[in-house]
Each structure stands twice: as C-alpha cells, then as structure tokens.
Amino acid sequence: MEKADDAGVYKLTDDLAIVQTVDFFTPIVDDPYTFGQIAVANALSDVYAMGGKPLTAMNIVCFPSKTLDISVLRDILRGGIDKMREAGVVLVGGHSVEDPELKYGLSVTGSVHPKRVLTKGGARPGDKLLLTKRIGTGIISTAVKGGMAGEQVIKSVAQSMAALNKTASEIMLQVGVNACTDITGFGLLGHACEMIQDSRIGFRIHSASVPIFPETVEFARMGMIPGGTNRNKEFRSKMVDSAGIADVMLDILFDPQTSGGLFVSVSADKARLLLARLKEAGVTDAAIVGEVVSHPKQRIVVE
Numbered sequence: 001m002e003k004a005d006d007a008g009v010y011k012l013t014d015d016l017a018i019v020q021t022v023d024f025f026t027p028i029v030d031d032p033y034t035f036g037q038i039a040v041a042n043a044l045s046d047v048y049a050m051g052g053k054p055l056t057a058m059n060i061v062c063f064p065s066k067t068l069d070i071s072v073l074r075d076i077l078r079g080g081i082d083k084m085r086e087a088g089v090v091l092v093g094g095h096s097v098e099d100p101e102l103k104y105g106l107s108v109t110g111s112v113h114p115k116r117v118l119t120k121g122g123a124r125p126g127d128k129l130l131l132t133k134r135i136g137t138g139i140i141s142t143a144v145k146g147g148m149a150g151e152q153v154i155k156s157v158a159q160s161m162a163a164l165n166k167t168a169s170e171i172m173l174q175v176g177v178n179a180c181t182d183i184t185g186f187g188l189l190g191h192a193c194e195m196i197q198d199s200r201i202g203f204r205i206h207s208a209s210v211p212i213f214p215e216t217v218e219f220a221r222m223g224m225i226p227g228g229t230n231r232n233k234e235f236r237s238k239m240v241d242s243a244g245i246a247d248v249m250l251d252i253l254f255d256p257q258t259s260g261g262l263f264v265s266v267s268a269d270k271a272r273l274l275l276a277r278l279k280e281a282g283v284t285d286a287a288i289v290g291e292v293v294s295h296p297k298q299r300i301v302v303e
C-alpha cells in the first residue's frame, strides 16, 4: 500500500494473481439504463488500468424504494448487466440496501500475470504519454445540471463514459507499455501527479494535444466548474508549472472525470504503433499528449 495503485493485486501462484477493486456512485446522467452502463464501465476500469482481465463482479446497490419506482432500478441493473456481458464479466452476486440516495456500482475481481502487472510507476524519460478518451465530463455534467448542455454533447459524453477501457487495455498489453493509470476523480493532471510523485522523472504536457469534448471550453468560461476541480488544483498545484496557460485550460486539465480513459507511458519507438492500433480498433479519441522527462523531477510542465 506504500504507493496506492488503481486496484489491489494478490499473488496466488507464480503465474496467477487476482486483481480486486470496488467503485460505486450517485447518478451522473438522467437515463437509468445509461447510468448502469457507465457505473459498470467505471468500476471495471481500474482492472484494465493494471493490465488485468476482469472476470466476476458483484452489484452494489443503494436504492430509495419509498420514493423511486422499482422499474428505475431494473433499468439500471439491465444497463449494468449488458455492459458486463460486453466485457465478458460474470455477475456472481451482490448486495442492496435501502438508502435515501441512489447509488450503484460493482465490486470486481480479475486476473493478471504477477510479472505483467501495470502500475503508475514505471514511466521512463523519453517515453510518450498517451490518453485514450477525451476529458471534460465533469464540466459537461455541471452544464447538464444547469440545463445548459445540448442533446448532441450530452449524448457524446454519455457514450464516452459508457465505453469500456477493455480494447485500449488489450492493445497496450500487446504493444507493451511502461506505466498506466485511468483518469477519474483527480482529473488528468491529478492522476499524472500520482505517476511522478517520489520518482526521478517529470512530465511535459502539451495542452493543445489533449483531447477535449467540444463545448468544454465554452462551459468552463461560463463558470460551469465542478467543486472537485478546485480541490484537485489545491491538492496538486505545487507540482504543476502552468505559467502561460489560460485558467480555463487549467480547470479542464484538473476536471474530475467519470469513467475516463487510460493514461499510458510508452517508449517513444512504440508510441506511434500504439496510437495507430488504438485508432484502428475504434479508440478514435486517443492522442499523444506529452512526454516523460528527467528534469525537472517530480514536476509537470504544461505548455
């Protein structure tokens, strides 16, 4: 536990370890079926980030049965099961409690070869940094709550959050990468900071190369910034050099994500191959967003 990784890994034999993780949260979209899909994609993501293969899952449900119709829960679970089926994960049980606030998620068990576990450490100077999904889901969700977001952007954000990191994970394992994490509540820069803390490396991030949802900049300018953004900034700003970067862009780079993409450190000679394979396989938003440097150490320079 000295360096918290995305999921817990427990070695069973020389060639088999289990990967365990748990994640659940309150709805971030109105449609129950879509929420179920997103919650499952989000819960499985930590296993994919560590190079594991999720095998079984258990539902975690908190439901206000006195105020919400049971059909809502049925639709959430249906969305969840469909997403598990897509992932090849078997639902083996679960637990539900009465709760005034609806929550849904999973406890997940997967497998990984003990020598092929991918962690947040392991990035090397000269590596390229690659991100597999767009960012801005926190800002867009805030705009949705404020009734500001249009149908099109709501749909594309929901689609992205419901997309499994399965394909991206399989391809990065085929190509071979040095480090990986998934982008969630701490935002792109927050999770990037976890990869360089207590290390001998630093990151350089090209803000213009970071894939962002359309309208994110516009909403951020209008002040549609979730509370988590400022907490993320306060927590990590000492490690980030962002002179010359617009405040709005910094907010986006610290925007808390739900079911975000994988953030991968890959050697420079493999980076183009990895990007091409991802795009071929339909991970079309993937982009190279920066590189690993040996100086300045434990700092992120945003350009």
Ligand code: CO
Pocket (backbone or CB within 6 Å): 006, 045, 046, 049, 181, 182, 183, 184
């Ligand atoms: Co994670």
Ligand code: CO
Pocket (backbone or CB within 6 Å): 006, 021, 022, 023, 046, 184
């Ligand atoms: Co998690």
Ligand code: CO
Pocket (backbone or CB within 6 Å): 094, 095, 096
């Ligand atoms: Co029980």
